[in-house]
Amino acid sequence: MQGKKIILGVTGSIAAYKSATLVRLLVKAGAEVRVIMTPSAKDFITPLTMSVVSKHPVGCDYFNPADGTWNNHVDLGCWADLLLIAPLSASTLSKMATGNCDNLLMAVYLSARCPVMVAPAMDLDMWKHFTTRQNIDLLVKHGVRVIQPAAGELASGLVGEGRMEEPETIFNTVNSFFVNGLSLSGVKALVSAGPTYEAIDPVRYIGNRSTGKMGFAVAEELAARGAQVVLVTGPTALHTQHPAIKNVTVESAQQMHDACMQHFTHCQLIVMAAAVADYKPEYAAEQKIKKKDAALSVHLTPTIDILAAMGSQKSAGQVLIGFALETEQEKEHALGKLQRKNLDHIVLNSLNDPGAGFGFDTNKVTVFSKDGAVAEFSTRTKKELAVDLVDLISRSNKK
Numbered sequence: 001m002q003g004k005k006i007i008l009g010v011t012g013s014i015a016a017y018k019s020a021t022l023v024r025l026l027v028k029a030g031a032e033v034r035v036i037m038t039p040s041a042k043d044f045i046t047p048l049t050m051s052v053v054s055k056h057p058v059g060c061d062y063f064n065p066a067d068g069t070w071n072n073h074v075d076l077g078c079w080a081d082l083l084l085i086a087p088l089s090a091s092t093l094s095k096m097a098t099g100n101c102d103n104l105l106m107a108v109y110l111s112a113r114c115p116v117m118v119a120p121a122m123d124l125d126m127w128k129h130f131t132t133r134q135n136i137d138l139l140v141k142h143g144v145r146v147i148q149p150a151a152g153e154l155a156s157g158l159v160g161e162g163r164m165e166e167p168e169t170i171f172n173t174v175n176s177f178f179v180n181g182l183s184l185s186g187v188k189a190l191v192s193a194g195p196t197y198e199a200i201d202p203v204r205y206i207g208n209r210s211t212g213k214m215g216f217a218v219a220e221e222l223a224a225r226g227a228q229v230v231l232v233t234g235p236t237a238l239h240t241q242h243p244a245i246k247n248v249t250v251e252s253a254q255q256m257h258d259a260c261m262q263h264f265t266h267c268q269l270i271v272m273a274a275a276v277a278d279y280k281p282e283y284a285a286e287q288k289i290k291k292k293d294a295a296l297s298v299h300l301t302p303t304i305d306i307l308a309a310m311g312s313q314k315s316a317g318q319v320l321i322g323f324a325l326e327t328e329q330e331k332e333h334a335l336g337k338l339q340r341k342n343l344d345h346i347v348l349n350s351l352n353d354p355g356a357g358f359g360f361d362t363n364k365v366t367v368f369s370k371d372g373a374v375a376e377f378s379t380r381t382k383k384e385l386a387v388d389l390v391d392l393i394s395r396s397n398k399k
Helices: 014-028 039-043 047-054 073-079 090-098 104-111 124-128 130-141 167-180 213-224 253-264 306-313 330-340 382-398
Strands: 005-010 032-037 082-088 116-120 150-153 159-163 188-193 228-233 245-249 269-272 279-281 300-302 319-326 345-350 362-369 374-381
Touching (some): 005 073, 005 104, 014 082, 014 167, 032 047, 032 073, 073 104, 082 090, 082 167, 090 116, 090 130, 116 167, 124 130, 124 159, 167 213, 188 213, 188 253, 213 228, 213 245, 213 269, 213 382, 228 253, 253 306, 269 382, 306 319, 306 330, 319 330, 330 345, 330 362, 345 382, 362 382, 374 382
Parallel strands (some): 005 082, 082 116, 188 228, 188 269, 228 245
Antiparallel strands (some): 150 159, 362 374
């Protein structure tokens, strides 16, 4: 980050108050930050505040009547190493998608020769609206890097996606971008995510509480570094917009096995983060089983072991990473899985750790490697952890 030139665009969103913290983090890390605010952004945070934290005048208009100078949008667009817009409102998103140049920030965006990164912030229904989805897709298609909004309580009182990511997460993403760039360009990666559902009848199934958040975060981080990613996912409510990620949706363990093995031999890096069911009903009823007073027994049989199948076929040029969610004797079980299944790394997380496991936005893991190395990561968001895991994989790959 030292010496990097960053333009931070601030738009009209309640999340604009977080931008001051983001500027402080960037400046503290050695970056030179110039802030450009849209007219509506000034309703949420003052230019004076942003000027103080950035240590530079803030650009709001083309012309500065106080001193008779003007902000040269072409020079600014050529000056920066990165244009970061955080928060990105729905209005500015629309202008970026259509080229509507009605303020200084948009003029700089249209003049920028550097990479562009955005952190959207808007209410749940706005974020889910089809026009927003189309605009995001268009930006991603043309190379804009999107820091996906987080889920949580929104200004409207609704709970869901739309919150701008926290400044610390955005900072880590920017730092990773400068440190790693497109370090995985040309690498083909396979990632699995989410649960599998094993049918009991057409209505009921055996499943687990996996949300897919960890696998999706890893897939997006790999793609952000230039990898071409195939993401095989069980049933989840998540989606990804990155053009370098090919989504393959499945339901059962057998379907996940078939989809993964179809791509396995073509990939150098395989990260199996899915929570695949260990057992399935021996027979699935063709019709819905009706409730009766008598007890119902469902005979279970083991599902196919996808990791073991991959480990037995893994070539010298492939790196295979598995995940282990444990509740007891965590280390022993993880190391046993690492050896039995011929893995290069095993990512252990325990349900005994607060904030770890299924259903959380955070996780706490320990990574055991086949060479005996051990890396422990404290509780952090799954998006932050994805950066750490890909860093670790990249470093071990270079040895």
